[in-house]
Amino acid sequence: MSRRFIIAMLGLGLALILMPQVSLAEDHLSQAIEHTSQAINFGKQGKADVLATHAEAALTHAEACEAAKANPHTAEAIKHLKEAIEQGKQGHADEATTHAEAALNHLQQVM
Numbered sequence: 001m002s003r004r005f006i007i008a009m010l011g012l013g014l015a016l017i018l019m020p021q022v023s024l025a026e027d028h029l030s031q032a033i034e035h036t037s038q039a040i041n042f043g044k045q046g047k048a049d050v051l052a053t054h055a056e057a058a059l060t061h062a063e064a065c066e067a068a069k070a071n072p073h074t075a076e077a078i079k080h081l082k083e084a085i086e087q088g089k090q091g092h093a094d095e096a097t098t099h100a101e102a103a104l105n106h107l108q109q110v111m
Contacts, residue, residue, distance in 0.1 A: 026047075028068065029110055030059035032077070035110045039084065043097030047076050051096050052088030062107065077106035 035058035035059040043051040066074040080103035087096035 028065035048093035077103040
């Protein structure tokens with residue numbers, strides 16, 4: 001076999017191995033955005049406990065996205081989601097909503 005053929009097959013194999021991880025990261029990102037948006041909506045209604053629940057779900061997806069494909073915006077979103085959860089559990093809907101909005105802004109910048 002020619003050297004070019006072998007190199008092309010190795011490149012194709014590598015691409016096929018990495019493609020599912022990129023797709024998985026995008027799926028986790030979209031789920032993180034969806035849950036963060038829901039957290040914000042509940043926070044604006046003053047439902048801090050429900051905000052915290054959705055922020056926890058968003059955090060799980062954001063951390064999975066960060067593990068699959070590291071990005072400084074994802075890391076920053078994770079920090080804000082953790083703060084939103086903490087504030088939500090304390091019943092501070094306004095402060096938790098502010099952090100969730102900051103997290104959403106960072107998550108949207110990952111796309």
